[in-house]
Amino acid sequence: MLIAPLFLLGLLGLGLPWWLHRLETQTTEREQFATTRFLEASKKRIHVQRKLRFLVLMALRMAFLAFLVFAFARPILFKQPEVAAVGDDNVHHVILVDTSFSMHEGSKLAEARTRAQQILDNLKSGDSASLYAASASVTTLAEQTSTNEISKLLPALSADNGRLDLGAMVAALNGLLKNSKAAVVLHVVSDYQLTSQAVRFADMIPDVVNGRAVTLDIQQLGSKTPANTMVESVLVENRSSVIASIRTFNGEIAGKDKQVSLSINGSKTQTQDVPASSNGLSTVTFKDVVFAEGYNKVDLLLTPADSLAEDDVRHTVFDNSPPATVLLLTADVKSLGVTYISAALSTAPRGYVVEAKSINDFDARVLQRYPWLIIEDLGAVNASLALALTDYVHGGGAVFAALGPHSSSVGTVPVLNLPLTNPAPAKDQTATLISQIDTSHPALNDSSGWNNINVRALKVVPTSDDHVLIAQNRDTPVLLERNIGAGHFVLFTSSLDNTASDLPVKPVFVSFMAEMAQYLSNEKLLVKEQVADSYLQLTQSGGGSGQVEDPNGKKLLSLQGTTQAQEVLLNLTGYYRVFTTAGEVLVAVNPDRRESDLTPITAKTLQDWQASVTGAASAGVVATDTALVAKPSKDANEIEIWRFFLLGMATLVLAESLLGNRCLNFKTGTF
Amino acid sequence: MAATANKNSPMHLLDPQVLASLSNLELVAKAAVEGFVIGLHRSPKFGFSQEFVEYRAYGEGDDPRYIDWNVYARTDKTYIKRFLGETNSHLMILLDSSASMGYGSQGLSKLQVGKFLAASLAYMSSRQHDAVGVMVFADEVLSYRPPASRSGSLQGVIHALDKAEAKQGTAIHKPMTRFQENIRRRGLVAVISDFYCDTQELLDNVRPLAVQGQDVILFHLLDPAELAPKLLTSTLFEDMETGHAVEVSPAFMQTEYRDRINAHISAIRKAASGMNCDHVLINTSEPLDKPLHSYLTFREKRG
Numbered sequence: 001m002l003i004a005p006l007f008l009l010g011l012l013g014l015g016l017p018w019w020l021h022r023l024e025t026q027t028t029e030r031e032q033f034a035t036t037r038f039l040e041a042s043k044k045r046i047h048v049q050r051k052l053r054f055l056v057l058m059a060l061r062m063a064f065l066a067f068l069v070f071a072f073a074r075p076i077l078f079k080q081p082e083v084a085a086v087g088d089d090n091v092h093h094v095i096l097v098d099t100s101f102s103m104h105e106g107s108k109l110a111e112a113r114t115r116a117q118q119i120l121d122n123l124k125s126g127d128s129a130s131l132y133a134a135s136a137s138v139t140t141l142a143e144q145t146s147t148n149e150i151s152k153l154l155p156a157l158s159a160d161n162g163r164l165d166l167g168a169m170v171a172a173l174n175g176l177l178k179n180s181k182a183a184v185v186l187h188v189v190s191d192y193q194l195t196s197q198a199v200r201f202a203d204m205i206p207d208v209v210n211g212r213a214v215t216l217d218i219q220q221l222g223s224k225t226p227a228n229t230m231v232e233s234v235l236v237e238n239r240s241s242v243i244a245s246i247r248t249f250n251g252e253i254a255g256k257d258k259q260v261s262l263s264i265n266g267s268k269t270q271t272q273d274v275p276a277s278s279n280g281l282s283t284v285t286f287k288d289v290v291f292a293e294g295y296n297k298v299d300l301l302l303t304p305a306d307s308l309a310e311d312d313v314r315h316t317v318f319d320n321s322p323p324a325t326v327l328l329l330t331a332d333v334k335s336l337g338v339t340y341i342s343a344a345l346s347t348a349p350r351g352y353v354v355e356a357k358s359i360n361d362f363d364a365r366v367l368q369r370y371p372w373l374i375i376e377d378l379g380a381v382n383a384s385l386a387l388a389l390t391d392y393v394h395g396g397g398a399v400f401a402a403l404g405p406h407s408s409s410v411g412t413v414p415v416l417n418l419p420l421t422n423p424a425p426a427k428d429q430t431a432t433l434i435s436q437i438d439t440s441h442p443a444l445n446d447s448s449g450w451n452n453i454n455v456r457a458l459k460v461v462p463t464s465d466d467h468v469l470i471a472q473n474r475d476t477p478v479l480l481e482r483n484i485g486a487g488h489f490v491l492f493t494s495s496l497d498n499t500a501s502d503l504p505v506k507p508v509f510v511s512f513m514a515e516m517a518q519y520l521s522n523e524k525l526l527v528k529e530q531v532a533d534s535y536l537q538l539t540q541s542g543g544g545s546g547q548v549e550d551p552n553g554k555k556l557l558s559l560q561g562t563t564q565a566q567e568v569l570l571n572l573t574g575y576y577r578v579f580t581t582a583g584e585v586l587v588a589v590n591p592d593r594r595e596s597d598l599t600p601i602t603a604k605t606l607q608d609w610q611a612s613v614t615g616a617a618s619a620g621v622v623a624t625d626t627a628l629v630a631k632p633s634k635d636a637n638e639i640e641i642w643r644f645f646l647l648g649m650a651t652l653v654l655a656e657s658l659l660g661n662r663c664l665n666f667k668t669g670t671f
Numbered sequence: 672m673a674a675t676a677n678k679n680s681p682m683h684l685l686d687p688q689v690l691a692s693l694s695n696l697e698l699v700a701k702a703a704v705e706g707f708v709i710g711l712h713r714s715p716k717f718g719f720s721q722e723f724v725e726y727r728a729y730g731e732g733d734d735p736r737y738i739d740w741n742v743y744a745r746t747d748k749t750y751i752k753r754f755l756g757e758t759n760s761h762l763m764i765l766l767d768s769s770a771s772m773g774y775g776s777q778g779l780s781k782l783q784v785g786k787f788l789a790a791s792l793a794y795m796s797s798r799q800h801d802a803v804g805v806m807v808f809a810d811e812v813l814s815y816r817p818p819a820s821r822s823g824s825l826q827g828v829i830h831a832l833d834k835a836e837a838k839q840g841t842a843i844h845k846p847m848t849r850f851q852e853n854i855r856r857r858g859l860v861a862v863i864s865d866f867y868c869d870t871q872e873l874l875d876n877v878r879p880l881a882v883q884g885q886d887v888i889l890f891h892l893l894d895p896a897e898l899a900p901k902l903l904t905s906t907l908f909e910d911m912e913t914g915h916a917v918e919v920s921p922a923f924m925q926t927e928y929r930d931r932i933n934a935h936i937s938a939i940r941k942a943a944s945g946m947n948c949d950h951v952l953i954n955t956s957e958p959l960d961k962p963l964h965s966y967l968t969f970r971e972k973r974g
Binding site: 031032033034036037038039040041042047630 | 907
């Protein structure tokens with residue numbers, strides 16, 4: 001590269017500024033004079049400064065040209081790898097033991113301990129080792145310590161209820177091994193379920209930092225693929241029937257091989273045989289099931305147990321609470337709007353009973369009995385009721401209000417105090433159609449059907465406190481929400497009868513009212529069934545967080561934590577009790593169903609993985625020998641530095657411009 | 672540029688810039704002298720013509736061209752004609768060609784102007800039948816032609832002048848010594864130089880000439896940039912003779928330098944006056960009438 005003809009030609013160009021500067025020096029630096037006998041040297045040596053300035057300018061220009069030449073030559077620095085590869089004693093053995101739910105199967109965990117011990121036994125003196133447990137997250141058990149210390153930790157290894165994802169595992173390892181400068185041998189001891197493979201294959205390739213060599217040692221457990229049966233899902237129908245789906249992976253269900261028992265709140269009520277199925281999926285229906293009022297624990301247990309007995313039981317929560325009562329304040333209890341609202345809410349999955357009351361006859365003191373309410377015509381609300389509603393919302397209540405017929409005669413929206421005007425006549429038909437919907441709002445997840453809704457909305461100018469959820473255009477909000485204190489106030493700027501809007505007679509109204517009811521009652525926020533090793537969002541459990549008890553009855557939060565904790569890890573299977581401001585809620589936790597599928601990753605995929613990580617060796621080879629540590633690629637040790645030259649050129653151009661500009665001010669000293 | 676003469680006037684031929692455009696030095700001398708002569712008011716004192724005055728017996732050294740052969744035929748004796756203004760003297764021109772004489776801020780160096788002046792003097796003297804000689808010197812005598820009034824001697828003088836180049840340093844004692852050794856006859860001596868030498872040294876070398884009876888006129892050539900420099904910024908000046916470099920400031924050149932050069936000129940003039948010599952300061956940008964006029968006045972006084 002450095003003797004390339006073009007490079008040498010470019011270097012010759014360095015002579016150009018030198019030659020030009022010599023010309024400049026000869027013509028302007030000195031002037032001849034007849035005699036200097038009458039001259040006296042100036043105290044200020046300006047010509048020296050000027051000469052220096054010209055020299056610096058010349059140096060800058062030559063440096064610029066040199067940088068240009070080097071930048072085009074694309075030089076490369078060869079960095080010495082920090083870790084010697086082959087034969088180097090300085091190798092870091094990282095042992096990852098799969099402790100996910102599937103490791104409960106048979107004697108996999110014991111076999112994993114044995115493999116880990118074998119790896120430790122084969123380490124050479126001077127090698128360091130770390131031990132990590134890999135499940136839903138990677139847990140550090142021992143980091144770069146002696147083999148004896150790690151050996152002591154192995155018996156304590158136990159499987160949990162989480163799910164292993166190899167991509168997430170490698171991502172976690174990247175962070176853990178970032179500072180390790182030694183060559184790394186990854187010993188991954190796992191059953192390598194097909195479901196643990198990352199969605200993107202590239203996610204399973206660890207980062208190579210500082211040219212560090214990384215070698216993958218695949219330690220696969222279990223020589224055969226066992227069949228496994230589990231209760232996949234449970235559905236309660238008509239508050240009296242329980243339908244259980246039974247699935248067998250890697251096999252089929254023979255008749256009378258398995259029984260499934262139903263327990264309600266811990267009491268075994270019914271047992272049935274699992275019907276035979278060639279495709280591995282059977283359905284069992286339990287009829288005439290009697291549930292207690294409120295939350296019920298519904299357990300389905302398969303017998304006899306198989307090699308992975310932990311997934312033979314399925315926990316479910318069924319809320320058998322009676323339909324909730326919703327207060328509807330209206331100017332006319334016999335209006336069409338009341339009919340539409342009542343009909344929509346009665347068909348909601350939760351079931352609501354609408355209690356319609358006249359605004360004029362309503363005693364505001366009973367507001368606190370209702371967690372949320374609907375106001376059909378907010379314009380009919382008088383000042384005292386508006387004040388009571390403000391207090392109610394401030395204290396945590398929720399209101400969904402519409403601007404009914406009386407609203408067009410008032411100038412301000414009660415409670416929200418927003419200016420209210422009648423809209424100008426629509427110029428065309430599209431002016432009344434919906435144009436914007438905030439689908440991120442919990443009450444508007446299903447936005448289909450809104451496009452052809454015609455709404456003649458009263459014109460409300462929202463403030464910065466208001467969140468516009470649905471709008472016709474920027475000036476005309478149709479649905480807006482304001483958080484007041486601990487509560488919410490949702491305003492529909494048209495009426496809920498079909499005089500000013502055709503929303504109530506469209507199908508979307510039913511789903512909209514159901515979702516709005518769930519949102520305002522906080523019911524939608526809490527997921528009652530979760531997978532193990534996920535997090536329960538306490539802020540979604542109904543207002544502020546509360547105490548949480550795990551399936552063993554252990555309180556998970558301190559007194560301070562009950563007000564500050566944002567989430568709780570659900571690492572056990574069973575029922576968690578969550579105490580919220582709205583009452584006690586049960587959350588059923590089951591293992592991820594993908595952990596029950598014990599089908600392994602294909603040998604070809606494992607081979608590709610190992611080849612991608614190490615660039616050597618084939619799958620199945622136990623690469624505990626340090627000689628198998630991959631050599632860092634040549635490319636990893638090459639650093640292209642032409643970018644630095646470009647950066648330097650930019651700096652030089654700036655400096656040259658500044659200095660050259662000063663030199664331009666030079667006035668010749670001739671007479 | 673001090674050339675103020677009208678282009679249509681004969682005086683413009685005295686402008687050094689105009690003379691510089693002429694092809695050879697002899698032509699320069701003729702143009703300058705003719706321009707000068709034509710421009711002169713006719714005056715008995717400065718009569719400068721071919722008007723016959725008297726006969727004189729031929730003596731050794733006289734130009735045979737001026738022998739009146741008619742008189743010889745009648746009397747068998749050789750007489751030569753004498754004309755108005757002719758004094759039958761001789762002129763020795765000493766031209767300094769040191770490196771400092773090569774300086775010129777306006778395209779024309781002091782040496783070139785010195786050559787013009789020397790050639791003009793030689794031509795004018797030749798027209799008056801004076802014997803003319805030349806000595807070109809720097810730190811040594813570079814060429815020497817003794818005074819002669821013979822036919823062709825003017826061409827020889829002009830040729831010697833034409834060859835002069837500005838180089839080397841100045842050593843005024845060498846031409847003076849050489850001059851004293853070779854010239855015994857009393858006459859006129861025109862020293863053309865910028866006189867960048869020690870005043871005492873000049874005194875020491877010129878005084879013997881004066882004692883010897885020579886009439887000495889010092890033509891002191893200086894460039895306008897030497898007399899009144901206008902410097903814009905600090906400049907590094909290199910001495911043309913020694914190569915010594917000095918960085919000077921504009922303020923110095925505006926004040927201190929002018930005082931120093933004026934003091935030097937005064938010292939030269941004073942020294943010349945003390946030796947009964949004439950001193951003519953010549954600004955090389957000005958026409959040559961002033962030095963030629965000075966020469967004629969000088970010659971008249973001595974004549």
